[in-house]
Amino acid sequence: MHIVKDIDAQTKAIIVLEYLSGRTVAEICQEYDVETTQIWEWRKTFLLNVHKVFGLTHKFEILENEILAPDVHRMVIRAPRIAKVRQPGQFVIIGAEGYGDGVPLTIDDANPSEGTITLFVHAVSAASRKLVGTPVGGGVPDITGPLWCRHSVSKP
Numbered sequence: 001m002h003i004v005k006d007i008d009a010q011t012k013a014i015i016v017l018e019y020l021s022g023r024t025v026a027e028i029c030q031e032y033d034v035e036t037t038q039i040w041e042w043r044k045t046f047l048l049n050v051h052k053v054f055g056l057t058h059k060f061e062i063l064e065n066e067i068l069a070p071d072v073h074r075m076v077i078r079a080p081r082i083a084k085v086r087q088p089g090q091f092v093i094i095g096a097e098g099y100g101d102g103v104p105l106t107i108d109d110a111n112p113s114e115g116t117i118t119l120f121v122h123a124v125s126a127a128s129r130k131l132v133g134t135p136v137g138g139g140v141p142d143i144t145g146p147l148w149c150r151h152s153v154s155k156p
Helices: 009-020 025-032 036-054 080-085 126-130
Strands: 060-069 072-078 091-095 103-111 116-120 142-146
Touching: 009 025, 009 036, 025 036, 036 142, 072 126, 080 103, 080 116, 080 126, 080 142, 091 116, 103 126, 103 142, 116 126
Parallel strands: none
Antiparallel strands: 060 072, 072 116, 091 103, 091 142, 103 116
């Protein structure tokens, strides 16, 4: 059984930044003697809180919140920077204040000239239910992204 080491916040940040700069998880785990799951958890926490480094505390305004079916909503949110740079297949993580983990959602559409992104939300977790319960004119505290899962596809 591997003993989890007590690692200070600065070292965790260094580890996450090394991972984000392209080092492999295997290299980092070996160098710092940490578990893969620790790196993923620190990365998630880092991405959900990186905006705080720059003092960004504004909320992203909800412009539309349409109920399509029970627990399924189409939401349009003002997020100009994301709308401008997003690519097909990218997603965001929406922070739901007071509900722990963020909600990862694929960006369905974006309107760069209006500065909006469109998301479809299936409200199954406490955080996603909190999100869809936010009325038009309200806001979400955090949006991290756009993010992209890079997968390599190999032929059989």
